Amino acid sequence: MRSFRCSCGNRVYFENDRCLACGRDLAFDPTVLDLRVMDGSMGRCAHHAYPKTCNWLVTEGDAFCKACSLNEVIPDLSDARRVRLYYEVEKSKRRLLFTLLELGLPVEGRLDRADGLAFRILADARLDESDTDFAAHDEVTTGHAQGEITINLLEADPRLREQMRLAMNESYRTLLGHFRHESGHYYWQRLVAHGDGIAAFRARFGDERRHYQDSLDAYYRDGPPPNWQDEYVVAYASSHPLEDFAECWSHYLHMVDTLQTAADRGLAVGDVRFTDPLNAPAAFPQIIDQWRALAPSMNDLNRSMGLDDAYPFTLTEAIVGKLGFVHETVASAARPAAAAGSRVDRTGPANP
Known part of the structure; x- marks a missing residue:
């Protein structure tokens, strides 16, 4: 994720509802994907008052945010x-x-x-x-x-x-990882299942018409196949083509979000300077090359702090091919403005 700034210039964070430097009230505006200083024309989501779990703005006339x-x-x-x-x-x-x-x-x-x-x-x-x-x-x-x-x-x-x-x-098991994985199932259904890419999907991942529950039962009974690491990013991905896609989808989101953070902070590893793949669309080989530079460095930093590896996974060429399919699926489904390199108009009304 990229960083945000209050109108006073102070860095603020995605979950903030107030700037600690100037005291201005803040809210996240999903129409411009930015934190904005509140004014009288804006309305907060009802869940900001209780249970105090939301800092997003609502569309006029709505009680709840997007x-x-x-x-x-x-x-x-x-x-x-x-x-x-x-x-x-x-x-x-x-x-x-x-x-x-x-x-x-x-x-x-x-x-x-x-x-x-x-x-x-x-x-x-x-x-x-x-x-x-x-x-x-x-x-x-x-x-x-x-x-x-x-x-x-x-x-x-x-x-x-x-x-x-x-x-x-x-x-690896995190809340964000769960959301990313399950969203992969949703977007497979939305973007792949009935689209032109289904044949390419089956060529990469296998035939999803294979009985799902029987496949999962076999996985939990027998475990993954020998040498599963050559073809699958995690063992569970070997259970069924749909789980393989969902895992690759979640890993693609891991990659692009973390690369955006690295680019936003101006990080570099050796002669590799990271670029934001979310706001400056890049060719997939560039994303992979930058990730292969960043991930080991993240792991080294974690080890220096006595923590587990941030990204304890190996990307073989077979897995990279599947990630490439995810990249093409995302690119083909993106809004026209996003595909052209301008993800969203963040200008909006000026903050006071």
Whole structure:
């Protein structure tokens, strides 16, 4: 993600609703993808007042912003801990939406179209083992079905999420990663399933008509194939072509968002100076070359701090080919202005 500035010149951050330097009230404007100083003509999302999980502006006449209006179900928030966890979920969801909008991808809800995007944020009994009053769902599975992305609230609890990561033998598990992965299923359905790219998809990933549940059952029973690392970015991607695509989609979003941050901060590794792939569309080989320079450096920085690798994955040529398919899918679906190199008009009304 790129950085933002208050009208006073102070750096502010995506989740901020006030500038700590000058005290001005701020809100994120999804029409220009920027933080703006509030004035009397602007309206905040209703979720800014309670549960204080949103800092986005609304369209005149609406109660909820573009991000909150995509929610079909949210959990019971009468418990303070759940409000804190829900805030973390919403923070990751908004970061996903920011990247999708920067890429020029269609982000439309069920009120806009029948196959629009929707979110269900649910909690299950594992989150509140000592308090059955909240256990509305015995077990919630994070996933996607027909445009609905379901996220289990317990994924926002670092302790519980780490337990699941270890149980699943995963090297990476984050809320943002979940949102990116599940959005891959949605955009496969929206952009690939019935489009001209389905034959190219099957050539790269395999035939998605293979029985999905049988494939997952076989994966959990038998594990990934030998030498899966040659073809798949993570073991789970080997379970079914749709999971392979969703994983590659999420990794593409990891890459372009992180490269944007590196470019925004003016970082360089050796003679490689990073460029913003979200606002200065680049050829895919350039994105890969820059990522191969940046990712090991991020890992080295983390190791210097005693942390796990930021990007513990290896990109073989087969995986790069799949990422290239994702890149072409995104490029072909981007709004015309985005494809031409101007993702969004950020001029808007001048801040006071």
